[in-house]
Amino acid sequence: PRPIYLRDYRPPNFLIKSVNLDFKLDAAATKVRSRLKVRHNPKSQVHNAPLILDGENLKLDAVILDGNTLTRSQYRLTKTSLTIPETPIKPFTLEIHTTIDPSQNKSLQGLYRSRGVFCTQCEAQGFRRITYFLDRPDVLSTYTVRLEADPKEAPVLLSNGNRLERGTSDRGERHYAVWHDPHPKPCYLFALVAGDLSSIAADFKTASGSDVGLTIYVEHGKEERAAWAMDSLKRSMRWDEKRFGREYDLEVFNIVAVSDFNMGAMENKGLNIFNDRLVLASPETATDTTFEAIESVVAHEYFHNWTGNRITCRDWFQLCLKEGLTVYRDQEFSADERSRVVQRISDVRQLKAHQFPEDSGPLAHPVRPESYIEINNFYTATVYEKGAEIVRMIATILGAEAFRSGMDLYFERHDGEAATIEQFLECFAEVSGRDLSQFALWYSQSGTPHVECRTSYDKRARTYSLTLKQTTPQTPGQQQKNPMHIPLRIGLLGPDGHDLPLTTDAGDALQDDIIHLRQPSQTITFTDVPARPIPSVLREFSAPVHLEVELSEKDLAFLLANDSDAFNRWQAANTYAMRTMVAMVEALSRGKRSSRGTGFAKALSAALVDDNLDWAFRAELMRLPSQSDVATEIGQNVDHTFIYRAHRQLTRLIARRLEDQLAAIHDTLKESGPFSPDAANAGKRAARNAALQLLASLGSKTAINRTADQYFNASNMTEAAHALNLLAASNSPQRRTALDHFYQRWHEDHVVIDTWFVAQAQSPRNNALDVVRALTRHERFDITAPNKVRALIGNFALMNPVQFNRPDGKGYEFLVEQILAIDRFNPQIAARLLNAMRSWRALEPKRRKLARNALTKITKHPDPSRDVHEIVLRILD
Ligand code: DPP
Numbered sequence: 001p002r003p004i005y006l007r008d009y010r011p012p013n014f015l016i017k018s019v020n021l022d023f024k025l026d027a028a029a030t031k032v033r034s035r036l037k038v039r040h041n042p043k044s045q046v047h048n049a050p051l052i053l054d055g056e057n058l059k060l061d062a063v064i065l066d067g068n069t070l071t072r073s074q075y076r077l078t079k080t081s082l083t084i085p086e087t088p089i090k091p092f093t094l095e096i097h098t099t100i101d102p103s104q105n106k107s108l109q110g111l112y113r114s115r116g117v118f119c120t121q122c123e124a125q126g127f128r129r130i131t132y133f134l135d136r137p138d139v140l141s142t143y144t145v146r147l148e149a150d151p152k153e154a155p156v157l158l159s160n161g162n163r164l165e166r167g168t169s170d171r172g173e174r175h176y177a178v179w180h181d182p183h184p185k186p187c188y189l190f191a192l193v194a195g196d197l198s199s200i201a202a203d204f205k206t207a208s209g210s211d212v213g214l215t216i217y218v219e220h221g222k223e224e225r226a227a228w229a230m231d232s233l234k235r236s237m238r239w240d241e242k243r244f245g246r247e248y249d250l251e252v253f254n255i256v257a258v259s260d261f262n263m264g265a266m267e268n269k270g271l272n273i274f275n276d277r278l279v280l281a282s283p284e285t286a287t288d289t290t291f292e293a294i295e296s297v298v299a300h301e302y303f304h305n306w307t308g309n310r311i312t313c314r315d316w317f318q319l320c321l322k323e324g325l326t327v328y329r330d331q332e333f334s335a336d337e338r339s340r341v342v343q344r345i346s347d348v349r350q351l352k353a354h355q356f357p358e359d360s361g362p363l364a365h366p367v368r369p370e371s372y373i374e375i376n377n378f379y380t381a382t383v384y385e386k387g388a389e390i391v392r393m394i395a396t397i398l399g400a401e402a403f404r405s406g407m408d409l410y411f412e413r414h415d416g417e418a419a420t421i422e423q424f425l426e427c428f429a430e431v432s433g434r435d436l437s438q439f440a441l442w443y444s445q446s447g448t449p450h451v452e453c454r455t456s457y458d459k460r461a462r463t464y465s466l467t468l469k470q471t472t473p474q475t476p477g478q479q480q481k482n483p484m485h486i487p488l489r490i491g492l493l494g495p496d497g498h499d500l501p502l503t504t505d506a507g508d509a510l511q512d513d514i515i516h517l518r519q520p521s522q523t524i525t526f527t528d529v530p531a532r533p534i535p536s537v538l539r540e541f542s543a544p545v546h547l548e549v550e551l552s553e554k555d556l557a558f559l560l561a562n563d564s565d566a567f568n569r570w571q572a573a574n575t576y577a578m579r580t581m582v583a584m585v586e587a588l589s590r591g592k593r594s595s596r597g598t599g600f601a602k603a604l605s606a607a608l609v610d611d612n613l614d615w616a617f618r619a620e621l622m623r624l625p626s627q628s629d630v631a632t633e634i635g636q637n638v639d640h641t642f643i644y645r646a647h648r649q650l651t652r653l654i655a656r657r658l659e660d661q662l663a664a665i666h667d668t669l670k671e672s673g674p675f676s677p678d679a680a681n682a683g684k685r686a687a688r689n690a691a692l693q694l695l696a697s698l699g700s701k702t703a704i705n706r707t708a709d710q711y712f713n714a715s716n717m718t719e720a721a722h723a724l725n726l727l728a729a730s731n732s733p734q735r736r737t738a739l740d741h742f743y744q745r746w747h748e749d750h751v752v753i754d755t756w757f758v759a760q761a762q763s764p765r766n767n768a769l770d771v772v773r774a775l776t777r778h779e780r781f782d783i784t785a786p787n788k789v790r791a792l793i794g795n796f797a798l799m800n801p802v803q804f805n806r807p808d809g810k811g812y813e814f815l816v817e818q819i820l821a822i823d824r825f826n827p828q829i830a831a832r833l834l835n836a837m838r839s840w841r842a843l844e845p846k847r848r849k850l851a852r853n854a855l856t857k858i859t860k861h862p863d864p865s866r867d868v869h870e871i872v873l874r875i876l877d
């Protein structure tokens, strides 16, 4: 397969004004009739171009042009296209009849069935599996859709937009519904759902007074579990009106939960389709993490209505235009609904756990890539998370007001269009009068910039200087890097812990508390500095960079105790813990044992008694960097056995030193009263769980009993699942009892039972691989269900570093075996699992060799998918 290049973009030769779709739904043979109003694109650069429609896995029954059925010689058919060489000069009507087989579709792209429900997934290129079409985001059409099905099998019939009519046909044997979406949209936003579903409904009045009917469709019996999603939806709609002035624009908004789904959810116009694990939640069945995830994904998909749907992408290279921006919007929503700093910590943790390793490995790519082989491989942490960071930096550089004006201009100017990053940036340049040309490098230059900060204090002159150097490492395809425009929010702490005023003659390199780093190296000198300050750099994590500042452990403890920027208080704790663990790994690799750790434990202990800090924040302080974070930090010759041991060493040291304090936290925060998913209560549960996690590392009888007690007496899933994970990781007798108990209670619930698979997949016990392998044959496991694959195989490969990276390489072999099996029917999920191998070059030599051998096996496979093929090539390159 050949790569597709951004520079080759050309406007479409044809436009499709309207689409009429008629579906006769049938499990094995669904008939699709499509009637298109087509015309030549006046902006096309090609004359007399043939009409080339995309299509895959379709059975073509008829092609009718302006009422005349075309003969076999009047069109050309390949495995991926339908070409009509001769078309009228004037607008014409093209009718295409196809037959598809949803029941055999396990790729979960196009039209398929999930637990008996017909549903669709068209982003990025699934629509071409439904009918022949111009499957590209810059072809926008209005859709009218007629669905017809067996009323017993599919009483609910949904598509985009508003419903025009419904009725029965064939003397009640069939029924139908007609939907119309007045907003022109690209075909990736098309959706239909037909099935036997239950629902909950609510009303919403928009700011300007329009009524919207909100409905969430779920499996029968699960209605109560949809309440939180509905609540989240209403809050999202209100927030977008207030914060961005964006109102909803149809009579109804529907969400459908389905079980088998490649992604988290999909923003189809007026008909969002969700992975059911991101809709269903009740205190007994879902953790606070799930409640939070539901809130943010419901918001994310809803926010796409403006950033993605009303304004879509010109081509798939602009994916970050909708995704980065919409992630930024959902992060801001969660920050407003919950604790801003805790939200920021959690977003930065995510970024560092997923995007930083991606950006420093073989899969590094610009936020706006310049070429791809398979677009599905570019739904990445870089496009989403780093894309969101770029938007955040624009807001930081411009300030809230100008940022909002820029967004307003963007909505006004590009509504109804398929836009580009350049057009987006131009709006902010225009409203602010700023030159954003250097800033635009964030979209094109891959790799995480490294910022080094050196300080010097001149006591006599009372000046303090920061010298900042930036470098961006080489990444695949990019040897030369240019200096970026990096906004660094800073503060200087005086000896009393308060911020000093920032006075300098740096000109526009410092605006308020933001240093605009634009040169490879820049020195900022502050004047009137009475004593040597402690620098607090990159407050709020104002730019997605690696920062290196000279700070002693004493400085870190000081920042943790005093920084007025709460994010940097957490960052100080995190850096301190990371340094300690890295030192422990180094000692272990020399056959020694580091004696460090008490300093961190003390600093942590002091912070935990600070009642000005809310519990969610204190929970974040107790959560140490993960083993994978440590591996990323070390970056070369990684030995996961040492990392596992170092991690345990620090965890136990903290638990021993702070045992009483942690036990007190665990005791006093015990749930009282009814469950509430709000931030304050979730924060208490998080702190309680974090304390328990530290304690459980001791493995003592007391600690295990405490954990088992939490499991067996839990009044909610947040407590139960956490304790289950800890027990599953232990060698205690309660381990089996708890796992069996959980299984008995939940085995019939296909969503909740995933927690049971996860607990076993993540257990660092030595037999983890055997257990996981056996579970792939378990009756509740289903390799064609992405949630099951992610719960068991994904978690083993990504969240169990010590067992996945076994010294004998069996973990890699297992993963490759599973990937090849899955690739036969679902390439998207198979390619996604390969992410677990992307840092193989950073491994110590023995594991590196074994990992390479396993990967090479895929290259020897006769017929890998384009998805897997591309990732393996890039990983091994
Ligand atoms: N469903 C994915 C998302 O919302 C792709 N659009 O991010």
Ligand code: ZN
Pocket (backbone or CB within 6 Å): 300, 304, 322, 323, 326
């Ligand atoms: Zn999205």
